[in-house]
Amino acid sequence: MMNELVSDLSAVRAEAFLAAGICVLLLFDLFIRDRHRDLTYALAMLLLAGTGWLAATAGGDGRVLAFGGSVVVDPLARVLKVAAALAMAVVFLYSRPWLRERQLFRGEYYVLGLFALLGILVIISGHSFLVIYLGLEMLSLALYALVVYDRDSPIGAESGMKYFVLGAIASGTLLYGMSIVYGFSGTLNLGELREYAAGLDGVPVFLLVGLGFMLSGIAFKFGAVPFHMWVPDVYQGAPTSVSLLIATAPKLASIALVIRLVAEALPELLVTWQVILMTLAVLSLLIGNIVAIAQTNIKRMLAYSAIAHVGFILLGVATGTTAGVEAAVFYSIVYVVAAAGAFGIIMLLSSRGAEADQLDDFRGLSQRSPWFALMMLLLMASMIGIPPLAGFYAKWIVLLALVEAGAVWLALFAVLMSVVGAFYYLRVIRLMYFDELPGGAPVQAPGDFRLVLSINALLALALGLFPGPLMDLCTGLLG
Amino acid sequence: MLNNYLPVLLFLMVAVGIGLILLGIGFLVGRGQKDPEKLSAYECGFEAFEDSRMKFDVRYYLVAILFIVFDLEIAFLFPWAISLDEIGLYGLGAMAIFLLVLVVGFIYEWKKGALEWD
Numbered sequence: 001m002m003n004e005l006v007s008d009l010s011a012v013r014a015e016a017f018l019a020a021g022i023c024v025l026l027l028f029d030l031f032i033r034d035r036h037r038d039l040t041y042a043l044a045m046l047l048l049a050g051t052g053w054l055a056a057t058a059g060g061d062g063r064v065l066a067f068g069g070s071v072v073v074d075p076l077a078r079v080l081k082v083a084a085a086l087a088m089a090v091v092f093l094y095s096r097p098w099l100r101e102r103q104l105f106r107g108e109y110y111v112l113g114l115f116a117l118l119g120i121l122v123i124i125s126g127h128s129f130l131v132i133y134l135g136l137e138m139l140s141l142a143l144y145a146l147v148v149y150d151r152d153s154p155i156g157a158e159s160g161m162k163y164f165v166l167g168a169i170a171s172g173t174l175l176y177g178m179s180i181v182y183g184f185s186g187t188l189n190l191g192e193l194r195e196y197a198a199g200l201d202g203v204p205v206f207l208l209v210g211l212g213f214m215l216s217g218i219a220f221k222f223g224a225v226p227f228h229m230w231v232p233d234v235y236q237g238a239p240t241s242v243s244l245l246i247a248t249a250p251k252l253a254s255i256a257l258v259i260r261l262v263a264e265a266l267p268e269l270l271v272t273w274q275v276i277l278m279t280l281a282v283l284s285l286l287i288g289n290i291v292a293i294a295q296t297n298i299k300r301m302l303a304y305s306a307i308a309h310v311g312f313i314l315l316g317v318a319t320g321t322t323a324g325v326e327a328a329v330f331y332s333i334v335y336v337v338a339a340a341g342a343f344g345i346i347m348l349l350s351s352r353g354a355e356a357d358q359l360d361d362f363r364g365l366s367q368r369s370p371w372f373a374l375m376m377l378l379l380m381a382s383m384i385g386i387p388p389l390a391g392f393y394a395k396w397i398v399l400l401a402l403v404e405a406g407a408v409w410l411a412l413f414a415v416l417m418s419v420v421g422a423f424y425y426l427r428v429i430r431l432m433y434f435d436e437l438p439g440g441a442p443v444q445a446p447g448d449f450r451l452v453l454s455i456n457a458l459l460a461l462a463l464g465l466f467p468g469p470l471m472d473l474c475t476g477l478l479g
Numbered sequence: 480m481l482n483n484y485l486p487v488l489l490f491l492m493v494a495v496g497i498g499l500i501l502l503g504i505g506f507l508v509g510r511g512q513k514d515p516e517k518l519s520a521y522e523c524g525f526e527a528f529e530d531s532r533m534k535f536d537v538r539y540y541l542v543a544i545l546f547i548v549f550d551l552e553i554a555f556l557f558p559w560a561i562s563l564d565e566i567g568l569y570g571l572g573a574m575a576i577f578l579l580v581l582v583v584g585f586i587y588e589w590k591k592g593a594l595e596w597d
Contacts, residue, residue, distance in 0.1 A: 005569070023583045030590045 011066035011073045014055035021047040029107030044110040052085035070128035076477040087248040095241035098347045116142035120253040129178040129188045147238040159237025166230045174217025180210035190265040197268040222254040225283035235303035244343035255332045270320045277318035284311030289421040316398045324401035330474045331394040341379040341456040363437035373432045375457035380425040382460040390463035
């Protein structure tokens with residue numbers, strides 16, 4: 001009993017450490033003065049470092065089940081958890097000057113951000129419907145609160161309200177699907193569910209109904225068409241530091257969600273969910289890329305671009321092959337790098353009081369700040385998928401997996417949509433290099449912000465030139 | 480398995496039956512002289528002050544939420560207390576952690592002034 005408890009706790013040590021740390025941070029922040037608020041930030045960063053390290057070492061090298069099989073620690077969990085902790089650290093770093101300029105620099109931002117991360121970690125390690133649902137709710141509730149973080153902003157309140165109502169419906173849909181599957185299979189545990197599905201003689205209708213509800217819930221949380229309506233409004237309405245947060249780490253939870261609940265738990269039903277995922281992916285690629293062209297607000301444009309990228313990620317999972325799933329994980333990590341950098345540039349330009357969330361704010365950036373114009377160029381080119389950037393390699397392996405799985409037409413369609421998508425990324429580059437903004441002030445930002453933003457953008461290049469190390473991390477994920 | 484629910488079904492039928500009979504007797508036997516006094520809104524014996532669909536202070540909402548948190552805590556404590564002899568030290572530890580987390584939240588709301596009306 002005691003030994004079992006120790007080994008269980010050792011498997012979830014990153015989550016336990018983070019949960020305890022959040023409580024300490026919350027109390028610590030209550031008792032310090034406003035001018036010492038930087039200490040909260042420093043403590044949050046320390047917590048992230050500790051969480052990342054503990055997550056990287058949890059469970060040794062193999063696959064460990066804990067708490068009676070409802071929690072799993074495998075290579076997939078380790079990679080995604082470390083990536084999520086890193087992404088959150090970058091988010092906190094970019095947000096600090098932005099929040100300070102707007103008198104939003106308070107401890108709650110860090111507490112809620114860390115709670116969101118805790119939810120992400122729980123989802124990634126979830127191996128039971130209940131655990132995954134708890135993680136998802138913890139993530140979602142923290143995000144709802146963060147969207148209305150600037151509570152005097154009318155647009156923030158509006159988007160927060162939309163997000164909350166739609167998110168509650170999606171959670172209900174997911175939970176309803178889970179309860180149907182549970183009602184018939186008699187198990188909440190994903191490992192037992194897999195055995196149950198393997199022993200079935202033909203596919204019963206109820207399982208399909210449950211699976212359909214679950215996939216709708218997942219698609220909503222992922223922001224895939226036709227469940228994407230909240231994405232542009234939330235990206236645009238939320239404070240930019242929160243849009244940055246929503247655009248990065250939670251995507252890693254979404255990919256884990258779809259892999260755990262569908263690809264790992266129900267491989268027997270591949271034929272069914274493959275069709276659903278492919279439909280979602282095709283619609284996301286189509287709507288995301290085409291509607292993004294019409295946007296004038298760059299946060300909204302990046303929201304539609306996120307929808308399009310989700311299409312690519314879902315295509316990878318939909319192949320049902322190991323190579324496809326690994327390509328999807330690689331793609332989502334590369335996407336998170338590019339999205340963090342792009343929102344970082346928006347916040348860099350915004351840090352002089354006014355928001356730089358219109359495309360026109362990027363006019364003539366190459367004269368105001370040649371270096372960061374170059375960085376934005378790298379990030380946009382990575383999102384288009386121009387070699388030798390990381391986005392190219394990510395798209396390449398997803399397409400390769402698709403072709404190997406026999407879906408040549410889907411691969412062609414994805415390439416075609418990438419070409420359509422290139423238009424709106426190239427427009428940003430055109431505005432930066434070939435247009436002028438009279439009277440534009442030079443860009444100012446703290447040194448650590450500039451340094452990390454540069455590293456972030458150069459990472460999009462480095463991962464494309466040397467994809468080997470990350471690709472090694474992303475192989476053998478499913479053990 | 481469904482046999483276990485038979486008493487519940489009987490109870491439901493009796494409850495609905497009694498309700499219907501009581502209302503039905505009143506409806507059939509009662510004389511029902513309706514006048515303005517009888518049909519007007521009743522508020523503790525005096526005239527109704529205002530429309531009941533008015534705005535009220537958003538702080539009630541905060542108090543209600545804080546109340547629900549600690550109300551639900553009781554809902555967890557009762558089954559825990561009853562099964563304590565079976566779940567042992569493990570259960571004691573789990574509940575201690577749960578209460579500790581709630582106390583952290585309680586300190587937060589207190590220090591932030593959520594418990595002060597003005």
